[in-house]
Every structure is written in structure tokens, then in C-alpha cells.
Amino acid sequence: MGDLKRSRKSGDDLAVGDQPELLRLPTPAEALHQWTEQDIGPRVMIDAMETMIQIARSQPDFEARRLARKTTKRFEY
Amino acid sequence: MPIFASVFLALNQAGIPFLVVGGHAVVLHGHLRNTFDLDLLMPDSKLVAARAALVKLGYRTYFETDAFLQLQASENLPPLDLMIVDDQTFARIEVTADWKVLDGREIRVPDALRLIALKLHATRDRARRTTETDWQDIVGLFKTINRNLEDPEVRTIISQYGGPQALTEIRRRLSGW
Numbered sequence: 001m002g003d004l005k006r007s008r009k010s011g012d013d014l015a016v017g018d019q020p021e022l023l024r025l026p027t028p029a030e031a032l033h034q035w036t037e038q039d040i041g042p043r044v045m046i047d048a049m050e051t052m053i054q055i056a057r058s059q060p061d062f063e064a065r066r067l068a069r070k071t072t073k074r075f076e077y
Numbered sequence: 078m079p080i081f082a083s084v085f086l087a088l089n090q091a092g093i094p095f096l097v098v099g100g101h102a103v104v105l106h107g108h109l110r111n112t113f114d115l116d117l118l119m120p121d122s123k124l125v126a127a128r129a130a131l132v133k134l135g136y137r138t139y140f141e142t143d144a145f146l147q148l149q150a151s152e153n154l155p156p157l158d159l160m161i162v163d164d165q166t167f168a169r170i171e172v173t174a175d176w177k178v179l180d181g182r183e184i185r186v187p188d189a190l191r192l193i194a195l196k197l198h199a200t201r202d203r204a205r206r207t208t209e210t211d212w213q214d215i216v217g218l219f220k221t222i223n224r225n226l227e228d229p230e231v232r233t234i235i236s237q238y239g240g241p242q243a244l245t246e247i248r249r250r251l252s253g254w
């Protein structure tokens with residue numbers, strides 16, 4: 001990203017304006033995925049996921065939903 | 078707020094070889110996406126010892142087959158799944174594995190092509206609710222490693238683990254990326 005002027009112009013309160021050392025959040029016009037690839041690395045992503053895990057696991061059917069996404073068939077190489 | 082390190086430490090202390098697979102391995106290869114689970118690949122011969130170490134840590138079994146173990150635990154441990162393979166398969170994947178850092182600890186992940194093989198394998202399980210994430214991972218990994226789809230090794234992996242339609246699907250998705 002890097003188009004902070006556009007962010008302020010669009011009224012996006014999440015943009016950080018003149019504080020480039022802070023994490024820059026996406027403007028509404030930018031795809032989140034593109035933003036993550038450009039502005040954060042794997043370590044930040046994993047830290048964020050750890051926080052999300054703690055929230056998601058409070059759902060009562062959390063484990064059943066996890067299982068539905070999994071393959072249980074044996075892999076051979 | 079590291080929650081994975083305790084799992085790695087317990088397995089290392091018990092002498093259990095493992096590879097991190099699944100979403101975290103995909104992220105560590107550079108294709109960023111979210112995931113809630115920690116998925117580990119492990120050889121058959123170490124399953125009993127691994128289960129003992131993980132139960133001691135606080136895990137209990139939620140679901141299991143001869144190839145898969147889903148574990149659940151308290152909030153200070155990650156949701157954990159074990160993918161069990163025969164010892165020969167583990168050795169063949171381990172030999173080309175890459176070292177990465179997760180939660181401040183050095184761990185190994187399959188190299189991108191072996192990870193793609195695992196993902197292709199998962200797309201062929203018709204019992205699963207959706208395979209869309211796997212396809213996104215496969216295409217994301219190909220973008221990351223920039224391997225030519227005409228490379229003989231790549232073609233072999235795709236056809237062997239993804240089936241006859243996989244190459245067409247990967248090409249279609251890469252063209253629209």
C-alpha cells in the first residue's frame with residue numbers, strides 16, 4: 001500500500017497518516033489478502049492466528065467443525 | 078502469546094520426530110492465510126510415544142483413525158492434529174524438509190513440493206466438506222516457489238497425488254490469480 005494521502009482523503013480513520021513506523025492497515029479499496037502479502041510477514045500472521053484461535057475455540061462445536069475440514073485418509077509417498 | 082512452543086518442546090524432549098504441515102507450513106513457505114490448527118506429520122512407529130507425551134501435556138483424543146488423530150486441550154495449548162504416515166513415507170518427506178522458526182523454536186516443514194503433494198492428497202478425500210482452501214494453498218505455494226508446471230518432477234507429483242484433472246485445475250487457477 002503506501003498511499004496514505006488517498007487513505008486520509010477517503011476518510012479512513014484506520015490509516016496512520018504521518019506515523020509511518022506504525023503498522024499500516026488497508027484502505028477500503030485494497031484487498032486484505034494483497035495487504036497481508038505486502039505489509040506483514042509470516043511471524044506477524046502466526047501471532048495473529050494464535051489470538052484468533054483463542055476466540056474461535058470458545059464455539060461449542062469448534063472441534064466438530066475442525067474435523068469436517070480434515071482428511072483422515074492415509075498419505076503415502 | 079506463543080502457544081505452539083510447548084508442543085514442540087514436549088515432542089522434542091520425548092525424542093519424537095515430526096514435521097509441521099497444514100496451514101502453518103503454508104504460511105511459513107510465504108503464502109499467508111489464516112488457520113486455527115497445528116497439524117503435525119509423524120511416523121507410525123512414534124505414535125504411542127507421541128500420544129503419551131501429548132496426554133502428559135494436557136491433550137485428550139477427540140477423534141482418531143489409523144492415519145489421523147484430532148486432539149483437544151485447554152486454552153493454553155493449540156488445537157492439534159496428527160497426520161500419521163508409515164515410517165518410509167516420513168523418511169522420504171523428512172529428507173527434503175526445510176527448517177523454519179515458529180513461536181521462536183526451530184521446526185521442520187516439508188519442502189513446498191512435498192507440501193503440495195500432501196495438499197493434493199487432501200483434495201481427493203470426498204468425505205470432506207470443502208477442498209477450496211487446499212486448492213488455494215496449492216496455487217499459493219506454486220506462486221511462492223515459482224516452479225514450472227512442465228518440470229517432470231512437478232508433473233509427476235501433480236498427477237500422482239491430485240489425479241488426472243489436477244493439472245488443468247492448477248493451470249486454470251494460476252491463470253486467474
